[in-house]
Amino acid sequence: xxxxxxxxxxxxxKKTDKQDKKKVSERAALKKSIRIYGGGFLVxxxxxxxxxxxxxFTQIVDKKNITSYMVRNGSLAINNTYRVLILRSEKNxxxxxxxxxxxxxxxxxxxxxxxxxxxxxxxxxxxGSTGELSTEMSKEDTSRLKMEIGDFxxxxxxxxxxxxxxxxHDISSSILSISAAGLRTQIExxxxxxxxxxxxxxxxxxxxxxxxxxxxxxxxxxxxxLEGAGYQKKQLMTGxxxxxxxxxxxxxxxxxxxxxxxxxDDYAAMLLGHGYVPVRFRRNSEVLNGKVTVIEVDGSQDIVxxxxxxxxxxxxxxxxxxxxxxxxxITGLKVxxxxxxxxxxxxxxxxxxxxxxxxxxxxNSETKTFMKQTYLESGEATVEPLDINVxxxxxxxxxxxxxxxKYGDVLIRQDTQQKFVVQDxxxxxxxxxxxxxxxxxxQIHILDQNDEYTIIAPDTMxxxxxxxxxxxxxxxxxxxxxxxx
Numbered sequence: 001x002x003x004x005x006x007x008x009x010x011x012x013x014k015k016t017d018k019q020d021k022k023k024v025s026e027r028a029a030l031k032k033s034i035r036i037y038g039g040g041f042l043v044x045x046x047x048x049x050x051x052x053x054x055x056x057f058t059q060i061v062d063k064k065n066i067t068s069y070m071v072r073n074g075s076l077a078i079n080n081t082y083r084v085l086i087l088r089s090e091k092n093x094x095x096x097x098x099x100x101x102x103x104x105x106x107x108x109x110x111x112x113x114x115x116x117x118x119x120x121x122x123x124x125x126x127x128g129s130t131g132e133l134s135t136e137m138s139k140e141d142t143s144r145l146k147m148e149i150g151d152f153x154x155x156x157x158x159x160x161x162x163x164x165x166x167x168x169h170d171i172s173s174s175i176l177s178i179s180a181a182g183l184r185t186q187i188e189x190x191x192x193x194x195x196x197x198x199x200x201x202x203x204x205x206x207x208x209x210x211x212x213x214x215x216x217x218x219x220x221x222x223x224x225x226l227e228g229a230g231y232q233k234k235q236l237m238t239g240x241x242x243x244x245x246x247x248x249x250x251x252x253x254x255x256x257x258x259x260x261x262x263x264x265d266d267y268a269a270m271l272l273g274h275g276y277v278p279v280r281f282r283r284n285s286e287v288l289n290g291k292v293t294v295i296e297v298d299g300s301q302d303i304v305x306x307x308x309x310x311x312x313x314x315x316x317x318x319x320x321x322x323x324x325x326x327x328x329x330i331t332g333l334k335v336x337x338x339x340x341x342x343x344x345x346x347x348x349x350x351x352x353x354x355x356x357x358x359x360x361x362x363x364n365s366e367t368k369t370f371m372k373q374t375y376l377e378s379g380e381a382t383v384e385p386l387d388i389n390v391x392x393x394x395x396x397x398x399x400x401x402x403x404x405x406k407y408g409d410v411l412i413r414q415d416t417q418q419k420f421v422v423q424d425x426x427x428x429x430x431x432x433x434x435x436x437x438x439x440x441x442x443q444i445h446i447l448d449q450n451d452e453y454t455i456i457a458p459d460t461m462x463x464x465x466x467x468x469x470x471x472x473x474x475x476x477x478x479x480x481x482x483x484x485x
Contacts, residue, residue: 066483067472068434071464074334076450080267081282081324084259085213085226086315087305090250091202092214093117095242100124102195103238103249105206108316111251112203118248119187119195124241126187126195204253205316209235213319214250218305223262223297228320252316258307259290259323268294268302274327279306282322284314330448332455333464339431340454341474343441345391345399347424352411353398354385366390366462368398373410373419383412392428392443392462399428399443403479432471433464439477442470 095101099122105111187195200206211233216225234247242248259279263271271277271292279290290306297303306323315321354369372386392399402425409422429446432439442464445457456464464470471477 066476068469068483069336069339069472071333071335071466071468071470073331073458073466074453074455075331076334076448076453076455081322082261082263083228083320084261084306084323085221085228086257086259086319086321087213087216087218088252088257088312088316089254090207090215090252091204092210092250093198093248095120095244095246095248096196096198097122098243099195099241100126101236101238101240101242101248102126103208103236104197105249107206107208108313109206110204110313111200111206113200115200116197117200117206119197120242120248121195198248200251202251202253204251205313206249206251207316208237208249209233209317210247210250211319214247218258218260218293218295218303221260221295221303223299223301223303226260226262226303231320233319252312255312256307256309257312257315258293258305259321260303260305261323262301263304264301268304270330271304271325271327277306277325277327279308280324280326281315282324283318286311286314330455332447333458333466334453334455335431335444335464335470336472337449337452337454338473339470340429340444341431341441342427342429343391343479344402344425344427346402346405346422347397347426348400348411348422349420350393350396350398352413352418352420354414368400370400371412371414372405373412390462391430391441397426399426431464432474432477434469434471434483437483439471439479439481439483441479442468 097120099120102119102121104116104118111117187197212231213225236242236248272294274292276289276291278287280287288308288311290308293305293307295303295305306325348370352370354371366389367387368390369385369387371383373381373383375381386404388404389401390398391401405422407423411420411422412418413420428441428443430441430443433442434440443460443462444454444464445460446454447457448455458464458466471483477483
């Protein structure tokens with residue numbers, strides 16, 4: 001091979017080698033650039049994502065917890081339990097002589113005119129001569145005792161353990177009166193010569209006990225008497241000794257009876273407004289409708305009596321008992337207490353509003369037009385109409401939005417050109433209505449209230465309507481704040 005041709009091949013090879021090295025160098029530089037710029041792009045993406053998370057977290061933290069509440073008609077259920085004093089038409093009878101009492105009637109037994117009730121053994125020998133009273137009972141007597149025991153067992157409540165003692169006396173008295181029936185023949189025959197049977201002079205229920213409230217009427221009551229402090233009850237039964245003139249028994253001679261208790265003035269007035277209220281007696285869960293009467297006394301409490309005309313037999317052995325009055329309070333729009341707030345408004349005389357056609361739509365409009373005095377650039381006084389939101393009207397004053405007027409503004413009366421300077425303010429109770437998507441203050445008139453809910457007057461001018469939506473927590477919003485953004 002010639003030298004010239006070999007040199008050309010060498011030069012060509014060197015050139016090819018340089019080109020290959022350049023390509024390798026370019027590929028390395030490209031890879032390096034990709035690594036650098038690719039890593040930077042990933043950092044930017046991560047940074048944007050973290051920024052988004054921070055913004056989202058901030059929005060969640062700052063977001064108000066605004067809860068709405070739909071207004072519905074309702075009332076406040078009032079459940080009140082009272083310990084009440086029982087008042088009845090009672091006639092007391094006393095022993096004609098001294099001696100040992102023999103009862104022929106059981107506690108709470110109904111007697112008619114001429115029925116044998118008791119006898120007094122002057123010598124005290126009738127019971128002693130027989131050793132003990134007969135215990136033989138008829139089927140009727142046995143059934144009556146079973147009924148008394150069954151009634152007590154069904155009505156007994158552990159928290160009223162004191163009723164055990166009344167039951168013990170009543171059942172013992174019934175047994176003794178049944179047993180003493182065997183003595184009637186001996187006494188009526190006159191062979192004993194020491195006792196005379198006393199008969200009832202009236203129809204009624206017999207009760208062999210006396211207390212501090214015998215013959216007390218509603219007009220005699222005082223607040224301390226209703227508390228029953230130091231109450232004492234003296235019970236009698238066959239075998240007890242009595243002196244001449246001592247109390248022997250009482251006759252409850254009417255189905256008309258009542259219970260009395262003390263209540264605050266407002267609650268007493270509310271009950272009186274009902275006329276009749278359902279009363280549940282806790283002793284036996286019986287429910288009776290009681291006629292309400294209120295006796296006014298000094299102080300903040302009144303005496304309330306509830307009158308009944310049946311079931312006196314079920315309570316003839318008691319002077320105090322527990323009742324529950326379950327009534328529905330005043331009906332109206334029911335809203336939570338937490339939704340109620342107060343707001344101050346400017347007050348403007350009604351006559352300064354521009355006269356409008358007297359139709360129902362305009363009369364109840366939430367916006368009124370007033371003529372406000374303003375000044376031109378030249379300093380000349382002029383007037384311009386201004387539509388202002390009205391929130392209430394009372395005592396011939398409009399309660400107007402205090403964001404549309406400021407202290408010292410002058411309003412002009414349309415017909416007389418009389419001037420009124422805006423300066424007087426007053427507060428209103430209300431809730432925030434959100435029917436329009438923003439918090440709009442709405443006045444309310446409270447009719448009744450407890451710790452959780454308030455009953456407000458329905459269908460008032462500028463007021464709420466059933467099914468309106470309000471803010472549950474009034475402190476979570478401000479005036480005119482948009483709720484649905």
